[in-house]
Amino acid sequence: MTILDEAPGLLEALRGEMTPKFLASRNSAGVPNVVPVITISPAEDQPDTLIFGNFLLRKTINNLNQDTRVGILVITQDLHGWVLRGDFVEFQRTGPYVDRLMSGSLLRYNAYTGIRNAGVIRVRELRGSFAIPRLQVARDFLLARLATLGGAGRDETSVVIPAPVLREYARMVAVKVLAWVAEDGYPTVVPALSLQPAGQGRLLCRKGDGRLGHPPVGATVASNILTFEAVSYQAKGRWSEKGTTGSIQVQEVYAGGPPLPGGRIA
Numbered sequence: 001m002t003i004l005d006e007a008p009g010l011l012e013a014l015r016g017e018m019t020p021k022f023l024a025s026r027n028s029a030g031v032p033n034v035v036p037v038i039t040i041s042p043a044e045d046q047p048d049t050l051i052f053g054n055f056l057l058r059k060t061i062n063n064l065n066q067d068t069r070v071g072i073l074v075i076t077q078d079l080h081g082w083v084l085r086g087d088f089v090e091f092q093r094t095g096p097y098v099d100r101l102m103s104g105s106l107l108r109y110n111a112y113t114g115i116r117n118a119g120v121i122r123v124r125e126l127r128g129s130f131a132i133p134r135l136q137v138a139r140d141f142l143l144a145r146l147a148t149l150g151g152a153g154r155d156e157t158s159v160v161i162p163a164p165v166l167r168e169y170a171r172m173v174a175v176k177v178l179a180w181v182a183e184d185g186y187p188t189v190v191p192a193l194s195l196q197p198a199g200q201g202r203l204l205c206r207k208g209d210g211r212l213g214h215p216p217v218g219a220t221v222a223s224n225i226l227t228f229e230a231v232s233y234q235a236k237g238r239w240s241e242k243g244t245t246g247s248i249q250v251q252e253v254y255a256g257g258p259p260l261p262g263g264r265i266a
Helices: 012-014 058-066 096-102 136-147 163-169
Strands: 021-026 032-036 051-052 071-076 079-093 118-131 175-181 187-191 202-206 219-228 232-242 246-256
Touching: 012 071, 012 079, 021 058, 021 175, 021 187, 021 219, 032 175, 032 187, 032 219, 032 232, 051 096, 058 187, 071 118, 071 175, 079 187, 096 118, 136 202, 163 232
Parallel strands: 071 187
Antiparallel strands: 021 032, 021 071, 051 118, 071 079, 079 118, 175 187, 175 219, 202 246, 219 232, 232 246
């Protein structure tokens, strides 16, 4: 049995065109990057192989040119999910993978959107799976909100997070993820649904499920938010912990879409 076959529901989720999927990469210095890549899907003709469309992925492409190790998170609307690791293989400019991605409903009828090429990933490991009850989401979000009260929002290394970004991270109903580079050098990306602002320069959340792990103290991490209106932002910084919560002193903020896709905004 292949890696993708061994997890019930995973292949179906990967085939879902509207299923949120996130791709984490790293540069040669070990700085993680994580972005939503909805086009990630099974190659079908090759076991344990995924394909994705190269669209608005400038920083990811730069990272893949430096280091081929990647992490993937798939999370369904009912909050079932899977954490994968893999190795980027190549980009294909033409061929069946490009044709298949371009024929999907997300791209087929959009005159302004297309992929430059199709990326190929070999899946190395199913790192873990999860199912998060909605009541737990609400509970963790409220507990994280309480933890934001009375704490310092910024230190001398953090930036001021732009107001629109703070507003989106303050939502409870949005997909939020956290990525870091693990000891073996592979990016790991996990759900962090309770992540929210704690002042103008810090994001805070409840620490994740121990089965999926969480960053070591002092690690450089990347977080991303994807709303149901397809708004996305990425914030990077230094991870710290206090009791049952972890926080990011934010040092960089990036836009996830137009008019400045992948551009730094803080």
